[in-house]
Amino acid sequence: MPPPPPVLMEELLEEVFFRLPPDEPAWLVRASVACKPWRRILADRGFRRRYREFHRTPPVLGFFEKGGARLVPVASLFPAQADHPDWHVMDCRHGRALLAYIGKTDDLIVLDPMTGHQRRVPSPSNNLIGFTAAVLCAAQGCDHHGCQDGHFLVAVVCPKKLEEITLGWLYSSETDLWTEFASVHRPNANYFSNMDAPGVLVGDALYFNIDGVIECQLGTLSLSTLEKPIDGNGTLMMAEDGRLGYAAVVDVTDLTLWSREAGPEGAMGWTKLRVIDLKTLLPDGALFITTQYGISRSPRSLMISGIAEGTQVIFVSTWVGSYMADLKSGRARMVSRPGRKVFPYMRFYLQQWKQLPRVRGNELVFQVFVKL
Structure with a gap:
C-alpha cells in the first residue's frame, strides 16, 4: 500500500x-x-x-436586463433570484441594484440580489420624468471589493426640457435625506437621448451619457457638462488607466475606445486609445446572418449593451444575441437575446459551501x- x-x-x-x-x-x-x-x-x-x-x-456573476428586474446568472452555482416584473432596473454597482416601480410611484428600491434584502428610497421630487440614477457605496475609504453592506448613496439626474436645465439630487441612507445638486443650464439639448444608459463612477464623480455627458461631483454637489468624443450612440466606461472612458462601434464593426485626459497645453480632452475589430473578438456568425437567399445581412443593430465597471468586460448585442466579451483575454460567449441594455452584477461569491x-x-x- x-x-x-x-x-x-x-x-x-x-x-x-x-x-x-x-x-x-x-x-x-x-x-x-x-x-x-x-x-x-x-x-x-x-x-x-x-x-x-x-x-x-x-467578477461578473450575472446581469439585469433593461425593462425588468430579473437577474440573469452567468456563473455556476449562483442562487435563484426572485423575478419582479413591476420593477425597472436603473443601475447596479457595489453589490447592489437600484430599481424603480413602473407606472406606480416615484419611489426607488435598493436591492441586495444575493440576500434579497430591500430598502425603499423616497423620491426626491413629485415629477420625475425621464430621469436616470445610480447607486454606490457610501463607506469612506472602501476598496469596493465586498461592500454589499453598510450605508449607500443614490444619485438622481433629471432633465427639465421647458426650463432648459438639468437637476440632480443625492440621497444618503445614513441620514435618509436628499441633498440637491447645483443645476446646470442646457439649452437645445435632446433630453431623452440615451436615458437608459447606466452611469459610470470615476473617482469622486458620477457621469451620465445624456446628449453629451453630465458630470456629478459628489464632493461639491455640482453638475457640469462635457462633450462626447463623437456623435451618435456610445457608452461611458472606466478606461484602463482609471480615467473616464468612452466606447462606440465605428465603421460597422470597429469598437473604438477613448480616454479623457489632459492634452499638451493642459486642457482636458478625449484621446483615442485603440480600435478592436469585433469580427476577431466575437465568434464566427455573430455579426452577420446569411438569409435563405445567400445574402448576408449587415450588423446595423450592433451595439454595446453594457460594460462591467472597472474591468475590460463588455456586452455586445448583435443580430444573433448578446455576447459577454473580455477585451483582455479575447474570450466571448453568448449570454442573452439581442437588443437590450444590461447592467452587470459584480460581486465575490464566498458562501453557501454545501451546495x-x-x-x-x-x-x-x-x-x-x-x-x-
Whole structure:
C-alpha cells in the first residue's frame, strides 16, 4: 500500500485557493466540501478578505436586463433570484441594484440580489420624468471589493426640457435625506437621448451619457457638462488607466475606445486609445446572418449593451444575441437575446459551501497546480 500523500501547509493551500477563479464559484465550493481542514480555511473571514484583495476586482456573476428586474446568472452555482416584473432596473454597482416601480410611484428600491434584502428610497421630487440614477457605496475609504453592506448613496439626474436645465439630487441612507445638486443650464439639448444608459463612477464623480455627458461631483454637489468624443450612440466606461472612458462601434464593426485626459497645453480632452475589430473578438456568425437567399445581412443593430465597471468586460448585442466579451483575454460567449441594455452584477461569491456533492480534494489541488 502506498504511503499517504504529504499534508500540505495551510499557507501553501491558501496560495492554491487564491488562484481559484472568482468567476467560477463552483471551484471554491468543491474545495470546501472536500475535507474539513479545507472548509475551515475557506470559511475563515481572513482568507475571504485576502482572496478579495488578491483578485481585487469582483467578477461578473450575472446581469439585469433593461425593462425588468430579473437577474440573469452567468456563473455556476449562483442562487435563484426572485423575478419582479413591476420593477425597472436603473443601475447596479457595489453589490447592489437600484430599481424603480413602473407606472406606480416615484419611489426607488435598493436591492441586495444575493440576500434579497430591500430598502425603499423616497423620491426626491413629485415629477420625475425621464430621469436616470445610480447607486454606490457610501463607506469612506472602501476598496469596493465586498461592500454589499453598510450605508449607500443614490444619485438622481433629471432633465427639465421647458426650463432648459438639468437637476440632480443625492440621497444618503445614513441620514435618509436628499441633498440637491447645483443645476446646470442646457439649452437645445435632446433630453431623452440615451436615458437608459447606466452611469459610470470615476473617482469622486458620477457621469451620465445624456446628449453629451453630465458630470456629478459628489464632493461639491455640482453638475457640469462635457462633450462626447463623437456623435451618435456610445457608452461611458472606466478606461484602463482609471480615467473616464468612452466606447462606440465605428465603421460597422470597429469598437473604438477613448480616454479623457489632459492634452499638451493642459486642457482636458478625449484621446483615442485603440480600435478592436469585433469580427476577431466575437465568434464566427455573430455579426452577420446569411438569409435563405445567400445574402448576408449587415450588423446595423450592433451595439454595446453594457460594460462591467472597472474591468475590460463588455456586452455586445448583435443580430444573433448578446455576447459577454473580455477585451483582455479575447474570450466571448453568448449570454442573452439581442437588443437590450444590461447592467452587470459584480460581486465575490464566498458562501453557501454545501451546495455541491463531495469530491476528492487531491484531484482538485492537482488540477490547480497544473494551471499554475
